[in-house]
Amino acid sequence: MRLGNMLDDLCDVHNHFLKLENRYYRIYGKYAGRYRLQPHLTDMLNRTHQHWAWIPRDTLDAVIINLHRGFENFFDIPGFGRPKHKRRGKLRSAKFQSGYLLEEGRVRISFKEWDEPSQSFRFNKRWFSFHHHRDWKGKVCYIQILRDAVGTYWLYVVTDDVSKEVLPATDESVGADFGMETYLTLSTGEKIQHPHPLKQSLKELRTLYKALSRKVKGSGNWWRCLRQIVRLFRHITNKRKDWHFKLATDLCRRFAFIATETLNLDGMKRLWGRKVSDLAFYQFVEILQYKCFKHNREFQQVGQWTPTTKPCSDCGYHNKNLSLSDRQWTCPECGTNHDRDVNAAINILRAACDPSVEQM
Numbered sequence: 001m002r003l004g005n006m007l008d009d010l011c012d013v014h015n016h017f018l019k020l021e022n023r024y025y026r027i028y029g030k031y032a033g034r035y036r037l038q039p040h041l042t043d044m045l046n047r048t049h050q051h052w053a054w055i056p057r058d059t060l061d062a063v064i065i066n067l068h069r070g071f072e073n074f075f076d077i078p079g080f081g082r083p084k085h086k087r088r089g090k091l092r093s094a095k096f097q098s099g100y101l102l103e104e105g106r107v108r109i110s111f112k113e114w115d116e117p118s119q120s121f122r123f124n125k126r127w128f129s130f131h132h133h134r135d136w137k138g139k140v141c142y143i144q145i146l147r148d149a150v151g152t153y154w155l156y157v158v159t160d161d162v163s164k165e166v167l168p169a170t171d172e173s174v175g176a177d178f179g180m181e182t183y184l185t186l187s188t189g190e191k192i193q194h195p196h197p198l199k200q201s202l203k204e205l206r207t208l209y210k211a212l213s214r215k216v217k218g219s220g221n222w223w224r225c226l227r228q229i230v231r232l233f234r235h236i237t238n239k240r241k242d243w244h245f246k247l248a249t250d251l252c253r254r255f256a257f258i259a260t261e262t263l264n265l266d267g268m269k270r271l272w273g274r275k276v277s278d279l280a281f282y283q284f285v286e287i288l289q290y291k292c293f294k295h296n297r298e299f300q301q302v303g304q305w306t307p308t309t310k311p312c313s314d315c316g317y318h319n320k321n322l323s324l325s326d327r328q329w330t331c332p333e334c335g336t337n338h339d340r341d342v343n344a345a346i347n348i349l350r351a352a353c354d355p356s357v358e359q360m
Contacts, residue, residue: 002111002126003094006055007147011091013052013063017041018083021071031075034068053121054112062095092149097142105132107143107155130155137161149230167295173257175349177308177341178281180272184247185341187349192247197239198278201232208232244284248291256297259352260285261344262304300352308347312336 017037024032038061045053052060070083099110106129113124138161146154175187183194208229215222251258268276285301292299302308310319317333322340330337 003128003145003147003153006059006094006111007091008088009052009055010059010063010094011086011088013060014067014091015085016049017064017067018085021067021083031071034064037064037068054114056096056099056110056112058097058099059094062097063091092147094145095142096144100143102140102143102157105129137163148234150227150234164294164296167253167297170254170256172255173259173349173353174251174255175259175345175347175352176251177261177345177348178263178279179341180275180279182341183279185339185345187342187345189339189342191341194279195239195243196278197236197243198274201236204232205229240278240280241283241287244280244287245291248284248288249295251288252291252295252297257300257352258288258292258297259300259302259349260288261306261308261348262301264304302348302351306348306351308344308351309340311347312338313343313346313350 020037020040021032024030041060041064067083073080074082096109101108106127108125108127110123110125112121114120115122136157136159138159141158141160144156144158146156148154177185179185182191184192186192208225212222212225212229215225263281265276265282289299291297307318310322311317312319312331312334314336315331315334317331319329319331322329327340328337329340
C-alpha cells in the first residue's frame with residue numbers, strides 16, 4: 001500500500017511540473033529545465049506541498065530529471081513525442097539512489113512520516129520482501145521499483161558491472177533476412193519460424209473482451225476481468241521475449257559475425273498491422289545487439305536502402321522485375337535458381353562485410 005501511494009504521489013509530481021513547463025514555454029518561449037525546477041521543488045516542499053516530503057528527495061528529483069530528458073529528446077530528436085500528462089496510476093516506476101538497504105530477499109527504504117508532537121517529519125524505515133532469484137555483480141548504483149499493469153511490483157537492481165560472458169571462438173559469419181512468412185532466413189539456407197504468441201492467444205482474448213463488455217464498467221467483476229486481460233497480455237509478451245532471447249543466444253553461439261537489415265517498421269505496420277507487432281522485429285534486434293555485446297560477438301546492420309533482394313548473389317545481376325509474390329526466381333545472366341530470402345540474406349552478409357556494396 002505504501003509503494004502504491006508513493007507512485008500515485010509521484011504521478012502528481014510529474015503532472016504538476018509538466019504543467020509548469022508548458023506554462024513557462026508559453027510565457028518565455030523556452031524550456032525551463034531541471035536546474036530551475038529542482039530549486040522550485042525545494043520551495044514547494046517547505047511551503048505549499050509538504051505532503052510530498054515523505055518521499056525521498058532523490059526519488060522526487062528523478063521524476064524531474066526524466067521530464068527534463070523527455071523535453072530534451074522532444075526538441076532535439078525528430079519524431080520524438082512530447083511528454084504527456086499521466087493519469088493517476090499510470091506512472092509506474094520509482095528510482096532510489098540513496099535511502100535504501102539491500103539484503104538477501106528484502107530491501108529497506110527510508111520514508112518520512114509526520115510526527116505530531118514535534119510537528120516535523122521523521123524517518124520511518126520500511127522493509128519489503130522480494131524473491132531473490134539470482135545474485136547481482138558489481139557495485140549497486142541504484143534500485144528501481146516498477147509496478148506493471150497487472151499490479152505486480154518488480155525490483156530492479158542496477159549495478160556498474162559490464163563484464164562479458166565470452167563464448168567459444170568460431171569463424172562463422174551469417175546474414176539474416178527478416179520476413180513475414182519466415183521470421184528469419186539465414187545465409188546458410190536455414191529458415192526460422194516465429195511462434196506467433198499473440199496469434200495463438202487471439203481466441204482467448206476475444207472471449208475475455210466479450211466478457212468484459214457485458215460487465216458494468218468500474219464494478220468489481222469489471223476490474224477482475226480487466227486484470228485477466230492484462231495478465232494474458234503480459235504472458236504473451238513474456239513468451240515472445242523469451243523466444244527472442246533464446247534465438248539471439250543460439251545465433252551468438254554459432255556465429256562470430258551477425259549481419260541484419262534495417263527495416264522500415266512504420267511502413268510495414270501500415271501494410272500488415274497486427275502481424276508486424278506480433279513479430280516484434282525491433283525488440284529482437286535490440287536483444288541481439290545486447291547479446292552480441294555480452295558474448296563478444298560482432299553485430300552490424302546494413303542500411304535500409306541497400307539493394308539486397310533483387311541483385312543476384314552469384315553474378316550481381318539486378319532483377320528489376322522481381323515482385324513481392326516471387327519467392328523463387330532464376331537469374332537470366334548466370335542461370336542460378338534463387339530462393340528469394342536466402343539470396344537476400346547472402347547479399348546482406350556481403351554488404352556488411354564490404355561497405356562499398358552498401359548504399360545508404
